[in-house]
Amino acid sequence: MSVDRRDLIKLLLGTTVAGSVVGRSKEARGEKGSKESVVPQVACLVDTTLCIGCRKCEDACNRSNRLPRPKQPFSDRHVLRERRRPNAAAFTVVNSYPEGPSRTQLDRDETFVKFQCMHCLDPACVSACIVGALTKTEAGPVVYDADKCIGCRYCMIACPFEIPAYEYLDPTTPRVRKCTFCVDEQQHNAANPACAMACPVEAIVFGERSSLLELAHRRIEGNPARYRDHVYGEYEVGGTSWLYLTGRPLAEIDLLELPDDAPPRLTEAIQHGIFNYGAAPLAFYGGLAGLMWFTSRRNKKSNDND
Ligand code: SF4
Numbered sequence: 581m582s583v584d585r586r587d588l589i590k591l592l593l594g595t596t597v598a599g600s601v602v603g604r605s606k607e608a609r610g611e612k613g614s615k616e617s618v619v620p621q622v623a624c625l626v627d628t629t630l631c632i633g634c635r636k637c638e639d640a641c642n643r644s645n646r647l648p649r650p651k652q653p654f655s656d657r658h659v660l661r662e663r664r665r666p667n668a669a670a671f672t673v674v675n676s677y678p679e680g681p682s683r684t685q686l687d688r689d690e691t692f693v694k695f696q697c698m699h700c701l702d703p704a705c706v707s708a709c710i711v712g713a714l715t716k717t718e719a720g721p722v723v724y725d726a727d728k729c730i731g732c733r734y735c736m737i738a739c740p741f742e743i744p745a746y747e748y749l750d751p752t753t754p755r756v757r758k759c760t761f762c763v764d765e766q767q768h769n770a771a772n773p774a775c776a777m778a779c780p781v782e783a784i785v786f787g788e789r790s791s792l793l794e795l796a797h798r799r800i801e802g803n804p805a806r807y808r809d810h811v812y813g814e815y816e817v818g819g820t821s822w823l824y825l826t827g828r829p830l831a832e833i834d835l836l837e838l839p840d841d842a843p844p845r846l847t848e849a850i851q852h853g854i855f856n857y858g859a860a861p862l863a864f865y866g867g868l869a870g871l872m873w874f875t876s877r878r879n880k881k882s883n884d885n886d
Pocket residue numbers: 696697698699700703704705706722738739740741742743744758
């Protein structure tokens with residue numbers, strides 16, 4: 581009987597409880613940034629009241645990550661009106677939000693918002709990844725190791741910001757794709773993200789998270805008419821490494837209203853409840869071993885054919 585990868589994933593999901601993306605213990609997650617971390621966390625502050633929607637950050641990200649060039653040039657600003665999300669070919673996108681629903685022209689009354697992976701302090705994608713392909717580095721970036729990834733896509737289900745994308749069009753070596761924080765592969769540190777470097781109006785500021793939070797609150801206090809009294813990402817889902825200032829209600833500009841609790845805490849609570857009796861993990865990891873065997877066998881077959 582032939583069984584394909586999709587059937588095997590369904591089988592795995594059937595042996596566990598749906599939605600109980602398997603969180604691993606804090607220790608098992610290894611490198612981890614958290615509010616208690618002693619290593620200074622890097623971050624970016626996006627001031628949406630400064631952004632002019634030039635898309636230079638998108639262009640810089642595309643070049644920096646050697647992504648395929650889009651059909652329309654980055655100078656084409658019409659796409660700003662689409663409700664785009666980051667995808668496998670664009671790790672960051674900028675959307676525009678007019679003040680009123682009837683406005684049709686791009687003008688100064690619009691708010692532009694840049695989206696990318698938020699590099700959460702307690703990332704649900706890391707918690708969900710059962711083989712450690714995603715890790716939270718001490719300095720803040722959430723990094724991905726394609727060599728460890730088995731393509732289960734739990735991270736995509738787990739991410740509260742709907743960020744990880746999958747290279748569905750690549751039949752040979754599909755990867756999960758998302759913003760890398762322009763991480764230095766050797767140091768696992770983020771330094772001078774290409775998007776922040778490219779921004780002509782300093783709508784993106786890179787630095788230590790604690791300093792950026794101080795800066796954000798100073799801006800709010802200094803100009804309460806311009807800003808809402810809320811730094812988005814300071815507490816959402818346990819805090820994120822990308823922070824936002826805005827003058828508009830979150831719902832109007834597609835910044836998701838999320839609880840302060842980090843999703844991994846919830847998934848771990850579910851996991852502990854489910855797995856206390858041992859049978860489920862055995863079934864799950866047995867199935868997982870099967871999936872890994874199936875993947876390596878398929879790769880070997882493909883190599884042999886080549
Ligand atoms: S935004 Fe999503 S993909 Fe990025 S770190 Fe948070 S959970 Fe992971």
